[in-house]
Amino acid sequence: MASTPLFGNDYITLPYVGKVYFILFGVICLRGLTQGWNMPLMMSIGMQAVSASEQGKVVALRITTNRLASAVIPLLMGSIAQWVGLEESFYVIGGIGLTGLALTVVWMVRSPAFKK
Secondary structure, three states: OOOHHHHOOOOOEEOOOEEHHHHHHHHHHHHHHHHHHHHHHHHHHHHHHOOHHHHHHHHHHHHHHHHHHHHHHHHHHHHHHHHHOHHHHHHHHHHHHHHHHHHHHHHHHHOHHHOO
């Protein structure tokens, strides 16, 4: 998608926005930049939170969770989109994510490990 402007002049021009592909290119670059900062930061936080003997487990858990989410979320999104419609499925998935986040916060607040 980021290389689409290189293939010709078939891009869409929107009023007050300009050429959409150049905006998408910038957004994709920004996403890559932020992921390049986020992933090493999350790994280092995870490594500091556990002992040296458990660091392999933390990496394995993170990778497994990422791979599982990459496999399950598109299937879930497709099923929900078929059931309630495409636009509403984004709201449903967002609601599920926010609910999971809220439950994680409640768990962290109640957990004695986070009260140090």
